[in-house]
Amino acid sequence: MMQSLGQDARQADRDWWRGAVIYQIYPRSFQDSTGDGIGDLAGIVQRLPHIADLGADAIWISPFFTSPMKDFGYDVSDYCDVDPMFGTLADFDAVVSRAHELGLRVMIDLVLSHTSDQHPWFRESRANRTNPLADWYVWADPKPDGTAPTNWLSIFGGPAWQWDARREQYYLHNFLTSQPDLNFHEPAVQEALLDVARFWLERGVDGFRLDTINFYFHDRHLRDNPPLPKDQRNADTAPAVNPYNHQLHLFDKSQPENIAFLERLRAVMEPYNAAAVGEVGDSQRGLEILGQYTDGEARMQMCYAFEFLAPVPLTPARVAETFAALDAAAPRGWACWAYSNHDVVRHITRWNLSDAAARAYATLLMCLRGSVCLYQGEELGLPEAEIAYEDLQDPYGKEFWPEFKGRDGCRTPMVWQSDNGTGGFSSGKPWLPVPAAHLHLAPSEQRAAGSLLSHYRAAIALRRGQPALSKGVQTEMRAEGDLLSLIRSAGSDEIFCAFNLGAEEVTVDLPPGDWRSVGAAVGAVAPDERQAGQVRLGPWGSCLVKRV
Structure with missing residues (x-):
């Protein structure tokens, strides 16, 4: 712990x-x-x-x-x-x-x-156009034909404007009508x-x-x-x-x-x-x-x-x-x-x-x-x-x-x-x-x-044990079919990562150099000296190796 x-x-x-x-x-x-x-x-x-x-x-x-x-x-x-x-x-x-x-x-x-429209700020703001919080929310007059000020839409469906009879204005709500938007210009x-x-x-x-x-x-x-x-x-x-x-x-x-x-x-x-x-x-x-x-x-x-x-x-x-x-x-x-x-x-x-x-x-x-x-x-x-x-x-x-x-x-x-x-x-x-x-x-x-x-x-x-994975830079990301590979590095540490995101076996070419496995705990495949710089990844397999 x-x-x-x-x-x-x-x-x-x-x-x-x-x-x-x-x-x-x-x-x-x-x-x-x-x-x-x-x-x-x-x-x-x-x-x-x-x-x-x-x-x-x-x-x-x-x-x-x-x-x-x-x-x-x-x-x-x-x-x-x-x-x-x-x-x-x-x-x-x-x-x-x-x-x-x-x-x-x-x-x-x-x-x-x-x-919420139940917040005291909104209750005061909607009371009239002259109160101290009148401009704390996004209020706007209707167009001359009475319709909403803009064509903006709510993420929850329908127009993003709701008519309020107290002020005879619309207020903006990007979400529910009960969620009026604050006016950050104030x-x-x-x-x-x-x-x-x-x-x-x-x-x-x-x-x-x-x-x-x-x-x-x-x-x-x-x-x-x-x-x-x-x-x-x-x-x-x-x-x-x-x-x-x-x-x-x-x-x-x-x-x-x-x-x-x-x-x-x-x-x-x-x-x-x-x-x-x-x-x-x-x-x-x-x-x-x-x-x-x-x-x-x-x-x-x-x-x-x-x-x-x-x-x-x-x-x-x-x-x-x-x-x-x-x-x-x-x-x-x-x-x-x-x-x-x-x-x-x-x-x-x-x-x-x-x-x-x-x-x-x-x-x-x-x-x-x-x-x-x-x-x-x-x-x-x-x-x-x-x-x-x-x-x-x-x-x-x-x-x-x-x-x-x-x-x-x-x-x-x-x-x-x-x-x-x-x-x-x-x-x-x-x-x-x-x-x-x-x-x-x-x-x-x-x-x-x-x-x-x-x-x-x-x-x-x-991730916590390898600074290259948590805070390091990321380079050489490549995607080839179901295979994704990349390199993470921090200082002198360099980790090559390869992932098979598919259901068929793939072969990975390791970058030149000597590598040792750091991914045994997550079931990552370790390099085999007999495979001459290559690793075979089964379905959904990974290879995580650190440069020696």
Whole structure:
């Protein structure tokens, strides 16, 4: 188990985030300590040893703030308190204390682009056009014919503008109508949100995951978005059935003014040695924006990319194309990669992975340049759950059912044991059903050395034990059919990595020189002197060797 992470230790490593493995906790579904069927902060404390034993460097906790839960916490009504369903501020302090004891840093999910319509700020803002908070949200007069100010669309379907009879104006909502967008062009809004960051930093958090980081500012001239040609549309940011994909989103998000705000936020974080990973939601310019937001020492440390969260299979060619595009658009940027999260179909199901394939992809993830986010249950190999319509909770799924079934299938409760119907998650009825197919994948059933859980532990330990893999440079990435190869290096250390991401045997030519295996713990094939610089990789095999 990792050593206690005291204040001195947390301040000492200014580069702790680079190459870190961050474990995402969706608190509603992690562990219920009260029997009400909803996970909570005390439950997180109970299960933190699992994450520490896995070898993660940090946790990211999805929103637990006071909220009417129209979007399950991503609609905040009080940024500086805990929703009673999750516990109290004292419970949060206990999470931080226990995490630090276990050597884990704590990152929390800040939702700064919008609030709930129940937030006191919005209640005052919508009262009239002259109150002190009148300009804290994005209000606009209708066009002369009474229609919305622009053609902007909501990610959750329909127009991004909602009429308000009190002010006889429209307000902007990029998500649900109950999630009005804050007006970042108003200096007082920026100050209030920076104060929110200070509040949590003072409570001991080590950083933030910044929800929809490129949605903070809108075009102050309220220009319409142009249409996006059909052959350029993809479903990385929104499902294919959503008309949101029909526009090139030039004016409703990703505005140049955002850079200055991010630099102000970084300045607030610096004295605390805190780090942030920003979620960039843009299907056309995601890597370009990632490069802008992580360029230099004054902006965000990392951005959370969507490329490996896409529905299309992650082939060697796609990995190579992604890194080539990243190198071109963000040569000084730093990405945070993920296969699964609380918004997309779990990758085991999305890519139809066998157990062997799941291991290969886990090893690959730990060998790529960038930081890593693991979503709870990913280390167990949990597949996407099938949720009946009558059990559906997600408003997004209800809007587009059945072509898009929403996000509940990846949000079902974590399983910890196999001997009861709730997987050890709760003594009551869980807020979403626990699939019977998940029970045999619980940690209690994966104690053997050959389990997927043990493979994740070994892969993370390999990354942590080899600076070239966690923080080094990446060169010579090549994709040939099912074979992906690359070199990671740091100082005099050089590691050659090769992955067979297919079901047929392939032959790998090692670079010239002498190599020794460093991947035995993850089942990587070692060089054989009789093969004269070549290695045969079976289906889903890997080769990880270090230059002697």
